[in-house]
Amino acid sequence: MAKMKVEEQVRTKARMSGSLMLIEALKAENVEVIFGYPGGAVLPLYDELYKAGVFHVLTRHEQGAIHAAEGYARISGKPGVVIATSGPGATNIVTGLTDAMMDSLPLVVFTGQVATSVIGSDAFQEADVVGITMPITKHNYQVRDISELPKIIKEAFHIATTGRPGPVLIDIPKDVTTAEGEFDYDQDVHLPGYQPTTQPNHWQIRRLVEAVSQSKRPVILAGAGVLHANAADELRQYAEQQKIPVVHTLLGLGGFPADHPLFLGMAGMHGTYTANMALYECDLLINIGARFDDRVTGNLKYFAPKATVAHIDIDPAEIGKNVPTKIPIVSDAKAALHELIDQQGKPADTAAWLAQLDEWKRRFPLYYEPEEGTIKPQKLIEMIYELTGGEAIVTTDVGQHQMWAAQYYKFNRPNRWVTSGGLGTMGFGLPAAIGAQLADRSATVVSIVGDGGFQMTFQELSVIQELQLPIKVVIVNNQALGMVRQWQELFYDKRYSHSLIPNQPDFVKLAEAYGMPGLRAKTEAEAAEVLKQAFAIDGPVLLDFHVRADENVYPMVAPGKGLHEMVGVKACEELSQ
Amino acid sequence: MRRIITMTVNNRPGVLNRITGLFTKRHYNIESITVGHTEIDGVSRMTFVVNVDDERIAEQIIKQLNKQIDVLKVSDITDQAIVARELALVKVAAAPAIRQEIYTLIEPFRASIVDVSKDSLVIQVTGEPEKVEALIELLRPYGIKEVARTGTTAFTRGAQKAATSQKTAFII
Numbered sequence: 001m002a003k004m005k006v007e008e009q010v011r012t013k014a015r016m017s018g019s020l021m022l023i024e025a026l027k028a029e030n031v032e033v034i035f036g037y038p039g040g041a042v043l044p045l046y047d048e049l050y051k052a053g054v055f056h057v058l059t060r061h062e063q064g065a066i067h068a069a070e071g072y073a074r075i076s077g078k079p080g081v082v083i084a085t086s087g088p089g090a091t092n093i094v095t096g097l098t099d100a101m102m103d104s105l106p107l108v109v110f111t112g113q114v115a116t117s118v119i120g121s122d123a124f125q126e127a128d129v130v131g132i133t134m135p136i137t138k139h140n141y142q143v144r145d146i147s148e149l150p151k152i153i154k155e156a157f158h159i160a161t162t163g164r165p166g167p168v169l170i171d172i173p174k175d176v177t178t179a180e181g182e183f184d185y186d187q188d189v190h191l192p193g194y195q196p197t198t199q200p201n202h203w204q205i206r207r208l209v210e211a212v213s214q215s216k217r218p219v220i221l222a223g224a225g226v227l228h229a230n231a232a233d234e235l236r237q238y239a240e241q242q243k244i245p246v247v248h249t250l251l252g253l254g255g256f257p258a259d260h261p262l263f264l265g266m267a268g269m270h271g272t273y274t275a276n277m278a279l280y281e282c283d284l285l286i287n288i289g290a291r292f293d294d295r296v297t298g299n300l301k302y303f304a305p306k307a308t309v310a311h312i313d314i315d316p317a318e319i320g321k322n323v324p325t326k327i328p329i330v331s332d333a334k335a336a337l338h339e340l341i342d343q344q345g346k347p348a349d350t351a352a353w354l355a356q357l358d359e360w361k362r363r364f365p366l367y368y369e370p371e372e373g374t375i376k377p378q379k380l381i382e383m384i385y386e387l388t389g390g391e392a393i394v395t396t397d398v399g400q401h402q403m404w405a406a407q408y409y410k411f412n413r414p415n416r417w418v419t420s421g422g423l424g425t426m427g428f429g430l431p432a433a434i435g436a437q438l439a440d441r442s443a444t445v446v447s448i449v450g451d452g453g454f455q456m457t458f459q460e461l462s463v464i465q466e467l468q469l470p471i472k473v474v475i476v477n478n479q480a481l482g483m484v485r486q487w488q489e490l491f492y493d494k495r496y497s498h499s500l501i502p503n504q505p506d507f508v509k510l511a512e513a514y515g516m517p518g519l520r521a522k523t524e525a526e527a528a529e530v531l532k533q534a535f536a537i538d539g540p541v542l543l544d545f546h547v548r549a550d551e552n553v554y555p556m557v558a559p560g561k562g563l564h565e566m567v568g569v570k571a572c573e574e575l576s577q
Numbered sequence: 578m579r580r581i582i583t584m585t586v587n588n589r590p591g592v593l594n595r596i597t598g599l600f601t602k603r604h605y606n607i608e609s610i611t612v613g614h615t616e617i618d619g620v621s622r623m624t625f626v627v628n629v630d631d632e633r634i635a636e637q638i639i640k641q642l643n644k645q646i647d648v649l650k651v652s653d654i655t656d657q658a659i660v661a662r663e664l665a666l667v668k669v670a671a672a673p674a675i676r677q678e679i680y681t682l683i684e685p686f687r688a689s690i691v692d693v694s695k696d697s698l699v700i701q702v703t704g705e706p707e708k709v710e711a712l713i714e715l716l717r718p719y720g721i722k723e724v725a726r727t728g729t730t731a732f733t734r735g736a737q738k739a740a741t742s743q744k745t746a747f748i749i
Contacts (some may be wrong), residue, residue: 130591131591131594134591134594134595134598135598135599135602138646139646142590142591144590159646191646192649193586193587193645193646193647193648193649194646315644316640316643317637317640317641317643317644320633320636320637321637321640324633
């Protein structure tokens with residue numbers, strides 16, 4: 001814990017209101033931006049914010065605020081801070097809390113609550129927020145007394161950002177924000193029930209080093225844990241040292257350079273043939289910071305059937321949860337990789353294995369059939385990749401556009417990719433882009449969204465316009481809930497039950513209504529032209545791309561199938577391109 | 578398989594809700610829970626009895642419980658030498674004519690009569706759940722009006738020499 005200066009200590013011992021305490025605590029935590037929405041129960045707090053001149057982003061819906069905080073946390077590595085009022089304000093952040101919990105993003109969320117004297121009486125705008133959010137937060141609190149407030153805030157920041165990161169919620173009754181107490185923030189966090197293990201066990205590391213030296217077909221499955229631990233350099237160093245190929249989970253993209261010869265692509269339901277076959281054929285699987293989500297493993301019965309499984313994870317409960325693990329290593333990914341690099345066992349003899357993988361990579365690449373007179377969504381992503389030199393921060397919703405972005409935008413460095421993985425939240429991409437842009441002002445931020453998800457949170461265009469954030473909003477418009485439509489085509493006999501939306505609003509006019517330029521394209525040539533125009537504009541732009549509507553995401557592992565049973569795989573000699 | 582899990586937790590509002598919510602969310606079935614204060618101020622002990630399919634689920638329960646910030650320590654004590662007790666109150670229909678018979682019946686169980694009315698008795702029994710079960714079964718023919726059971730509370734014995742996977746038979 002950083003020691004405060006003497007004058008700060010004097011200030012922090014002063015008596016003050018709960019609201020002011022909160023502001024002072026946020027300053028002590030170096031919070032740069034708050035995402036929020038005021039309301040009756042948090043008015044004292046907002047009055048203090050006004051007086052203190054804290055940078056606060058007023059989103060147009062609380063869901064927007066919390067997704068923006070997630071985008072901010074993902075890119076900055078710092079906790080995203082959210083304020084919502086009681087009742088409806090608090091329940092509106094439930095989706096974002098669940099999303100952050102699933103994807104291990106550090107958030108500290110403050111909700112207003114009715115006064116302690118009326119809690120439990122079904123008072124106006126009362127909701128049992130602690131009860132509601134208990135299963136979707138890493139931890140939550142209700143402040144019962146002003147004297148607890150500084151300690152609770154300090155604990156919340158500690159819990160959110162250490163161990164496996166996650167959202168922490170503090171519910172503050174209105175009378176606590178107006179009550180006065182002594183503000184002492186210069187205290188140690190003492191939580192005997194929370195002591196995350198960050199350093200690996202040497203014996204287990206030794207076992208892994210031996211397993212690697214004996215293995216012929218090892219593979220690393222790298223998840224977002226690598227990014228949370230800021231361990232991308234170590235991962236590259238280790239993989240190169242031991243000559244072990246790497247596959248990524250959806251959320252892990254960018255943890256290992258996409259153009260590296262040892263990279264096999266994303267694994268899982270829409271992963272590459274090579275990545276999935278590597279997981280199927282490997283004799284040693286080293287999972288670093290991934291949680292063996294079912295979208296990555298496919299049917300567990302056929303997952304890595306020939307492999308010894310080693311799992312490095314900071315959360316012991318993830319080890320052995322889905323896949324039996326022979327070598328468990330509870331540790332921060334960076335610490336474990338350091339130790340693995342230092343121990344430098346005999347590298348695996350992977351020459352034949354790498355040759356086999358290269359052959360698969362060459363023969364079974366990701367592919368799509370080019371077509372005149374329309375926009376292929378895959379081509380659209382490739383064009384964005386080329387125009388941004390692969391340097392943009394890309395945020396997405398969930399669905400087809402998300403999978404195409406994951407497949408065709410090559411992430412060569414960490415913290416350029418913001419997507420909703422575990423929860424698969426429509427409406428995530430646009431507000432997340434706001435947070436990502438605020439975390440890295442100089443970055444080019446592209447928010448790739450579907451026409452469905454966009455309409456769940458498009459009111460946040462107002463924030464983008466107001467703050468003049470130069471975000472390029474790319475709507476991959478196929479006039480459908482694309483992934484739902486794809487599943488209905490493949491598994492429900494083309495019964496498109498409520499997934500087609502032929503009458504979309506005029507998104508270009510919508511952009512204009514929000515005071516930003518809107519551009520539309522219906523062919524590849526038009527797409528190239530409007531993209532060029534859009535990236536030349538130094539401000540927000542909305543782009544509406546009418547893409548080929550019946551395009552599907554391939555390759556695909558159908559639900560219930562093993563990773564080796566992919567469909568939509570073609571050998572390069574069969575391709576017309 | 579039946580597992581006995583004990584843990585110490587911070588005695589804070591909502592902790593029980595946090596724990597039981599975790600069981601609900603993950604679809605683990607709880608047979609019984611007991612909670613009470615410990616020798617340390619602000620720390621409570623909980624004893625759970627759960628029925629799980631295999632070791633893996635038992636391990637996962639323990640790990641998930643350990644993740645809770647308010648949980649201080651969790652142990653699966655099923656395979657250790659333990660002291661496990663339950664208390665039950667049983668209200669039995671008992672006309673005066675058969676009271677003597679019931680007294681004789683409960684005596685080997687070291688149970689006691691804690692309330693008598695015109696047509697019923699309340700019997701208190703303490704011991705391992707199997708013993709409580711056995712007594713209730715014996716009393717059933719007389720007409721049980723009400724049963725209140727606390728669920729198992731347990732901890733490990735001071736000496737673990739006898740610890741085996743074979744569960745020790747209960748001694749009152």
